[in-house]
Amino acid sequence: QQQVKQSPQSLIVQKGGISIINCAYENTAFDYFPWYQQFPGKGPALLIAIRPDVSEKKEGRFTISFNKSAKQFSLHIMDSQPGDSATYFCAARHAGNNRKLIWGLGTSLAVNP
Amino acid sequence: DTEVTQTPKHLVMGMTNKKSLKCEQHMGHRAMYWYKQKAKKPPELMFVYSYEKLSINESVPSRFSPECPNSSLLNLHLHALQPEDSALYLCASSQKTGYHEKLFFGSGTQLSVL
Numbered sequence: 331q332q333q334v335k336q337s338p339q340s341l342i343v344q345k346g347g348i349s350i351i352n353c354a355y356e357n358t359a360f361d362y363f364p365w366y367q368q369f370p371g372k373g374p375a376l377l378i379a380i381r382p383d384v385s386e387k388k389e390g391r392f393t394i395s396f397n398k399s400a401k402q403f404s405l406h407i408m409d410s411q412p413g414d415s416a417t418y419f420c421a422a423r424h425a426g427n428n429r430k431l432i433w434g435l436g437t438s439l440a441v442n443p
Numbered sequence: 444d445t446e447v448t449q450t451p452k453h454l455v456m457g458m459t460n461k462k463s464l465k466c467e468q469h470m471g472h473r474a475m476y477w478y479k480q481k482a483k484k485p486p487e488l489m490f491v492y493s494y495e496k497l498s499i500n501e502s503v504p505s506r507f508s509p510e511c512p513n514s515s516l517l518n519l520h521l522h523a524l525q526p527e528d529s530a531l532y533l534c535a536s537s538q539k540t541g542y543h544e545k546l547f548f549g550s551g552t553q554l555s556v557l
Contacts, residue, residue, distance in 0.1 A: 362543075362544060364544075364545075364546075366546075371550065372550050372551075373447075373533045373535070373548030373549050373550050373551050374486065374533075374546075374548050375548065376545055376546060376547075379544075379545070417483075419485050419486075421485075423542075423543050423544070428491075428498075428499050428542060429542035429543055430488065430499075430542070430543065431488070431543040433485030433486065434485065435484070435485060436483070436484070436485055438483075
């Protein structure tokens with residue numbers, strides 16, 4: 331049972347375009363929603379995170395949009411660059427249950443030059 | 444220093460071998476984690492240490508034995524592994540012991556069990 335559903339599985343975007351990755355969750359007991367970026371041969375790196383009392387958070391070219399009523403959140407990468415080509419994971423943290431992170435299955439992003 | 448350093452980067456071992464993975468951080472983080480990641484999958488939590496004490500064991504088989512000698516070091520001792528244990532083993536740390544917030548990951552140890 332996948333509690334955090336991530337889409338699309340893969341994404342190809344042209345340089346300068348907008349990359350959008352979506353995640354949906356079912357459990358209302360999540361209290362923290364991070365996005366991680368992972369390059370081949372490296373560990374994941376925290377990109378940006380949001381809490382459910384905020385509808386949007388922006389850091390540079392990266393923006394999280396959060397819709398609490400729809401139980402959805404998304405990552406927008408503006409002006410996508412070839413260096414953004416990586417796998418992106420969304421996650422949600424349980425407020426209880428040892429505050430465990432539930433991960434999405436990941437999105438492989440390729441930005442064409 | 445905002446790095447989590449893992450050694451070795453690659454490890455090949457037989458099913459009867461005993462080996463150890465090492466992880467080190469000097470950020471003063473008091474929570475440390477072991478994750479396992481299969482190719483094209485998200486990381487799976489194995490263990491969490493909080494203030495050098497094991498606080499979470501995600502029902503990991505006893506052939507994996509974690510150890511936290513001090514606040515900067517984390518080891519994972521491996522014994523009698525199976526081929527299906529082949530994966531990328533990631534260490535992570537976080538400042539807050541309220542778990543899984545702002546995780547810093549190492550680059551991992553790519554383990555192959557023959």
